[in-house]
Amino acid sequence: MRKADINVTPLIDILLVMLVIFIATVTLKQQAIESHLPPPRPAAEPPPDQIMIEVAADRRLSVNSQAVTRPELETFLRGIYDQRGDKTLYVAGAGSLPYGAVIDVMDAAKGAGVQRFGMITEGMRRAAGVRPN
DSSP, X not given: OOOOOOOOHHHHHHHHHHHHHHHHHHHHHOOOOOOOOOOOOOOOOOOTTOEEEEEOTTOOEEETTEXXXXXXXXXXXXXXXXXXXXXXXXXXXXXXXXXXXXXXXXXXXXXXXXXXXXXXXHHHHHHTTOOOO
């Protein structure tokens, strides 16, 4: 008794031909959208009315280069932010500071009426040409 075997070679040939046809049609159907992007604008100077607090590695504080002690920080900031519409404060802390030291300063600022914080990293300061503290 002879066993019937199915010859799969023609099936593989058909499969490969179908694969080639599928790949060819997919690559031909890809469409792109032409877009014209505006030219990049030079980086604008930040507005001079921004408030930035710097926390040095020895935990000295300065608000816009004016030295402030930690006990008077909240009242100092409250005097500034009571009259301002923009309640944003930028915080630049030394990289060696523990996380809690920066959070302590941010907590005092939040109590003084600051609603938004921006973090300034040492990399951002180097890119701007400012000496990191």
